[in-house]
Amino acid sequence: MKNKFIYLAIIAAGFASCEPEFENTVDANYTAGDADFTTYVAVGNSLTAGYMDGTVSRVGQTYSFPNLLAQQFALVGGGAFTQPSYAEDVNNLGGIQGLTGTRLVINASVGGVQPIAGTPTITLTPQATAYNNMGVPGAKSFHLTFPGYGALNPYFTRHATSPTATVLGDAMSKVPTFFTNWIGANDVLAYATSGGAQADGVTPAADHNSTGNMNPATYGMNDITNSNVFASVYSTIVTTLTSGGAKGVVATVPSVTSIPYFTTVKYNAISDAAIASNPQASLLVQLYGFLSVATNGRITPLNLTDGVNNALLINDSDLTSLSAQITAYANASGNPLLVSNANALGAIYGKSRLATAEDLVVLTASGILLPPNNVNASLPAPFNLNGITAPLANKWVLTANEKAKVANATAAYNAAIVSIANANDIAVADMNAIMNQLVTGLRIETGQLYTANYFSGSATEGVVLFSLDGVHPNARGYAVIANEVIKVINEFYNANLPLHNPSYFPGINIVSSN
Structure with missing residues (x-):
């Protein structure tokens, strides 16, 4: 070409x-x-x-x-x-x-x-x-x-x-x-594309939000850059570039909500038909019924007859853990499957909820939501269907809370960019x-x-x-x-x-x- x-x-x-x-x-x-x-x-x-x-x-x-x-x-x-x-x-x-x-x-x-x-x-x-x-x-x-x-x-x-x-x-x-x-863009984008959090199970829960850390030498790859650090470095860059009289x-910095990486996979990506066609569909309905009670409605029952896509089941590191409560409910249920997996249920669903329109599912999650790649091999059936019974890990979803951190950082960066540009009499796109x-x-x-x-x-x-x-x-x-x-x-x-x-x-x- x-x-x-x-x-x-x-x-x-x-x-x-x-x-x-x-x-x-x-x-x-x-x-x-x-x-x-x-x-x-x-x-x-x-x-x-x-x-x-x-x-x-x-x-x-x-x-x-x-x-x-x-x-x-x-x-x-x-x-x-x-x-x-x-x-x-x-x-x-x-x-x-x-x-x-x-x-x-x-x-x-x-x-x-x-x-x-x-x-x-x-x-x-x-x-x-x-x-x-x-x-x-x-x-x-x-x-x-x-x-x-x-x-x-x-x-x-x-x-x-x-x-x-x-x-x-x-x-x-x-x-x-x-x-x-x-x-x-990378000062905040890497945090967002990684789902805003480390892998599940990290203690203490770390979300890479380095807004209080003034030392970038200690940042991880996915950390949000402190806005004061950004402003200081950006000022140095612009001052250097203009030092010889250059214009x-x-x-x-673009907002992540405007790029397809966060807008392609919808929060309610699972169709009624996809669940209904599962050989264990009735068992999945029963599981959701149990979880609705055990999580005080944090996870609502499945409805496979309303023609509306079902929200993805996700893990949210900012939630209060209900692991002990879920395990107790499972032990008291009298259901052999639930009783035999009581501890596992608490571990799997302790910080789970259904996604909402405020959550952003990353583009790469599409690869684990469709058969045959939608089975989480680390979990037993029927708790192993990604986004249905296996909650999506933090890395696959930018939650509303994490999205707010991204938006706040982006706004701070852009305010600094405009201010520094005005001070140096250069144009802003x-x-x-x-x-x-x-x-x-x-x-x-x-x-x-x-x-x-x-x-x-x-x-x-x-x-x-x-x-x-x-x-x-x-x-x-x-x-x-x-x-x-x-x-x-x-x-x-x-x-x-x-x-x-x-x-x-x-x-x-x-x-x-x-």
Whole structure:
């Protein structure tokens, strides 16, 4: 595929006054305005690196939003834009040898999402080169200033200029005249995608919410970054980027509720038919009847005749444990099955409840909710059906309480981003607002409506901006992001840069066979 897209804007006569101006090499009158794009540098995480479909691939990287921006900057004096080399990704599989898998595709022959067949050819051979695109997948805010971060992150290992290099230091070695900075998503996203909590059984219950911890060196991978730590580090990043007089754009952190990773699997994903078809359906109904009494209604009886999907059974680490009460009720029930499993029932259902619409089930939970993968091998039948009689572990669900922690952290980060940007007189692209619009539908300049309705068949697959990992945009999505940044640049820096046409970019990756 081409790495650069040059489009002619086709202006319909009746809409000439309100159509967007797409790139036009014939008679365009473009200008950089108050900005200088001679040396453009982008810092950030996977959203900056061009990560999509679960990896960085050779072709996928060409659709990174900074690369798309650089194409438009070149029209007004922007210089060369370099990205970490993925030339060794000869078959466009992505992944890293021995560390990560290949990119995700839809296998049309089976109708499912799979890693594309093959072995990654990308290695950790050091490139020791600073690039214009310094987006590092997995990076949190404080990682950008961490000396020797390459020892912790294989993506930075590949191109760190030295064993003690920092991402920000390598970026500054390019002496930027203009920059974009989109960092912060991983400071809260890793907490959310892990379900907001450690595995069940951890004592004391730890939910990785480090809002009171000012020392990021002690954070685990999934910890929420303290908002004061974030603000301090973010200020350092922006102060450094602007130290040579560079102008730029910073982007806010998106809310997790707007991405398909948290909106695809519904809280009530189990149909009446799925339960009724189980050979032990009557036993499951009896079990729920018992649990309704033993949990004081925390778990309500099954109704397989109302035609309404059943809420998933989940574990909630914030609940008061009813283990002893459930065990006592089981021992007193007189039911041989319940009596013989009394202690196990207390252990299994002590902190269980039915999910509500306020809970978010992570995308990867879809793999354990359908036969034959819906059986929890660690539990005895009939208490081993995931989401039905086997409560989903904390890692599969972001509860309403955990979701509030994510929202509070995101709001604090974004307040800091806006405040620091204003203090340094640089522009802000409010990606949080843009992503949130996807919940109800984001209509772009062409009139096309894009949604977060992930994989609802052929009717929507062409208008989804996310890749198959449910977190990162696809090529079309990165074009929309680039356009949002361009609109901010045009307004804030009095520039006149053309937009990309997102409909001309690839959407979901579909292969006929795998």
